[in-house]
Amino acid sequence: MPRRMITKLCDECSTPFWFPQNEIKLRRFCSHACAAIGRRIPSTEERFQESPVAPQADGCVLWLGAINNHGYGRFTWSGGEYAHQFSYALAKGEIPDGCEITHTCDNPPCINPDHLIPRTHSGNMKDMMKKVRGGGQYKSGGIGNRKLTIEQVLEIRKMWGVRKPHEHRDVSQKSLSDQFGVSVCGISRIVLNKSYTRFSE
Numbered sequence: 608m609p610r611r612m613i614t615k616l617c618d619e620c621s622t623p624f625w626f627p628q629n630e631i632k633l634r635r636f637c638s639h640a641c642a643a644i645g646r647r648i649p650s651t652e653e654r655f656q657e658s659p660v661a662p663q664a665d666g667c668v669l670w671l672g673a674i675n676n677h678g679y680g681r682f683t684w685s686g687g688e689y690a691h692q693f694s695y696a697l698a699k700g701e702i703p704d705g706c707e708i709t710h711t712c713d714n715p716p717c718i719n720p721d722h723l724i725p726r727t728h729s730g731n732m733k734d735m736m737k738k739v740r741g742g743g744q745y746k747s748g749g750i751g752n753r754k755l756t757i758e759q760v761l762e763i764r765k766m767w768g769v770r771k772p773h774e775h776r777d778v779s780q781k782s783l784s785d786q787f788g789v790s791v792c793g794i795s796r797i798v799l800n801k802s803y804t805r806f807s808e
């Protein structure tokens with residue numbers, strides 16, 4: 608008795624293909640090439656970009672996937688477990704050591720990279736204390752909180768330079784961090800003109 612052949616559409620390219628009925632559970636793709644593509648694990652970026660979001664009139668882009676208790680979008684990636692972190696890293700590059708990514712829009716589920724800013728943990732705490740207490744004093748200490756002189760800030764920006772592409776720099780943010788006793792995040796904010804903004808040449 609001849610084996611009965613079944614027609615199916617390839618899961619990857621939608622081309623019809625034929626195979627014996629007893630293989631129905633085994634065959635999803637028309638060819639090895641399609642199977643290689645179809646069985647590939649999606650990249651982190653693909654997973655992120657395929658996640659549903661809802662752009663709002665105010666510019667916020669809300670994450671519609673899983674949300675944690677504090678309202679932050681959950682998304683597991685190599686650098687953390689939040690969607691806004693990955694969104695920032697994807698749009699602006701690596702998150703500097705010691706930095707937290709915080710919202711300028713105060714909207715935890717928002718993943719619009721333009722609403723996200725790196726901050727030192729202490730900077731974030733200060734900001735939170737200000738919001739909670741309406742401008743109370745918050746004492747901070749330790750690396751990352753050290754006050755720099757105008758000269759030091761200008762020196763850091765000069766050493767970092769302005770025109771050289773990142774990969775050709777003579778200094779790293781880490782080496783500046785060690786040299787000046789400020790967190791890498793603090794250095795990053797200085798060279799990006801996100802802190803000490805009054806001190807520019």
Ligand SMILES: [Zn+2]
Pocket residue numbers: 617618619620621622636637638641
């Ligand atoms: Zn195919």
Ligand SMILES: [Zn+2]
Pocket residue numbers: 666667668712714717718719722
């Ligand atoms: Zn926003």
